Amino acid sequence: MMDISEVARKSGIPASALRHYETMGLIRSVGRHGLRRTFDADVLIRLSLISLGQIAGFSLAEMAEMLGDSGPPEIKRDRLLSQADTLDVRIRELTALRDGLRHVANCSAPSHLQCPSFRRLMRTALARNMRQRQASRAKPALGKGQ
Numbered sequence: 001m002m003d004i005s006e007v008a009r010k011s012g013i014p015a016s017a018l019r020h021y022e023t024m025g026l027i028r029s030v031g032r033h034g035l036r037r038t039f040d041a042d043v044l045i046r047l048s049l050i051s052l053g054q055i056a057g058f059s060l061a062e063m064a065e066m067l068g069d070s071g072p073p074e075i076k077r078d079r080l081l082s083q084a085d086t087l088d089v090r091i092r093e094l095t096a097l098r099d100g101l102r103h104v105a106n107c108s109a110p111s112h113l114q115c116p117s118f119r120r121l122m123r124t125a126l127a128r129n130m131r132q133r134q135a136s137r138a139k140p141a142l143g144k145g146q
Contacts, residue, residue: 001030001031001033001038001039001040001041002038002039002040002041002043003033003036003037003038003039004018004019004029004036004037004038004039005036007039007043007044007047010044011044011047011048011051013047013051018037019037021047021050021060022037024060024061024064025064025069026046026050026060026063026064026067027039027043027046027047027050028043028069028070046067046073049063049067049073050063050067053066056083056087057083057086057087057090058083066079093128096124097121100117100118100120100121101121103115103117104117104118104121
C-alpha cells in the first residue's frame with residue numbers, strides 16, 4: 001500500500017492529476033490513511049499505461065474506456081493499429097515541416113515571405129488547421145473530462 005504522495009513521487013505524476021484520474025475512473029484508491037488516499041502497488045502499472053497512452057495520443061477518456069473499471073485492461077489491437085496509423089501520418093507531417101524549416105533557414109530569398117517553400121508551409125499550416133477544426137466539429141463528444 002502506498003499513499004498518494006508516495007504514488008506521486010514514484011510515478012512523477014502530481015497528486016492533483018492522480019485525484020483527477022481517480023475521478024475519471026482511470027485509477028482507484030483502496031482506502032485512506034488519515035486524509036490521504038491509499039493505493040495498491042499495481043496502480044503504478046496503470047499509471048504507466050496511462051502515460052504511454054497519452055504519449056501515443058489517446059485522450060484520458062479513451063484511456064478510461066480501454067482500461068475499464070477493474071481487472072486487466074482490454075486494449076483492442078485494432079485500436080492500437082489505428083492509432084499507429086495516425087502517428088505515421090503525424091510523423092510524415094512533422095518530417096515535412098522539419099525539412100521545410102531547414103530549407104527556409106538556408107534559403108537565399110531576401111525574406112522568408114519571398115521563399116516559395118516557406119509560403120507553401122504557411123498554406124499547409126492553414127489547411128491543416130482547417131481540417132482539424134472540421135474534424136473536431138464532426139467528432140461526437142466522448143463525455144465530460146476529455
